Amino acid sequence: MRRNEPRGRLLALTLLILGAALLAQVLGGLAGLVLLGAILLGVVWDLARHLEDLTDLPADSPKWKPLRWVTAFDAALVLVCVGAALLAETGHLPWTEAGEQYFAAALVLAVLLFLGNLAPKLPFSRHTGLRLPWTVADEDTWTVAHRLVGYLSFPLALVYLAGLSLTAQFEVLTLGVFLLWVGVPGLLSYLYFRRKWIP
Template sequence: MKKNKLFYLTLIITFIPLIVNLTVYPHMPDKVPVHWGITGDPNRYGSKMEQLTMSALPLVLFLFLNFLPSIDPKKESYKKHDSAFSIINFVIILFLIILNITGLFSALGYNIQFQKVVPILIGILFIVLGNFMTQLRHNYFFGIRTPWTLASEYVWKKTHRFGGYVFVVIGLVPLSSLYIGPIGMYLFLGAMAIGIALILIYSYLIFKREKHNQ
């Protein structure tokens, strides 16, 4: 599959966290926050080697995501949704990069307000996914893969259109944390659980309706 400009841009930025972490590695404290709770507070610390290892995750994930189309029996679909696939890849990778670097700077003593950073990042991620998942064509690796979407291109299309709206709504919920505090992230978890359930139910009902009409 021919690579577009966004593919190469995404590849380039995957090296940024690795380079930054290697550069400041001698100055890292022995314990670095590597995971944050729903309220934005660190709830697990790791070694600085773990932090350095995690900085390679965007590159590893990028290579993995872009390897999958080569083994997908429906690899021709990726040519049709190349733009959407590239944008989603870019946003996911950028999400991981920002988390890694902000965690690093937090460990170095900078005042990073994760209770604001994380909801914004999650909200943007879900909104972008919702806007572009409607363009994803039928495939076996990328998108909303239920038994019913995989069995029918019609169900795939309808489910992704519905799921796109659901993801956008879900993405708006964590942004409320900026105004109502940590409860906004608890609402996000609830919205995500309800949203996923609605998507599954909708996908099944569309599949049953299609079978009934045949």
């Protein structure tokens, strides 16, 4: 019961985000951005307030620190993205196509390096991290997946930086790097899970 209430609220807020994203497209402009940003921050704030209700960690566990850092990073990412969009919408930040790509690339690198560094330190959880059916079913598989995420982060960040100067296909490069970052740990952890649990 202690966990069901925050879980239900997070699910409701997630559905609200989907609705707000559609409504933001209809409203357009400042109203849509403010609405979507407020709801996203509300979800992150609610998650931060109820981390203890969503995990099995004891109150004095050192593993709380990476969980709180990830939640704070999520909030900062929302603020930066919504803030930049608001500044662009009001004309205070005149975007060029190159400027948009540099901004997006900086966000991608921040996600790769910051979350990649924290990934091996994240405790087993159903709410933060690489949440795949097999990683949330087994703590050892969770550990394998998140160590792989951590090992891949810095090399993929270097590949991404090099790729930015070598190709004009920014979207393809970004998608490819993220697919490798999530896909390789996902696949290898699945094989580990099968080997451990399926005869």
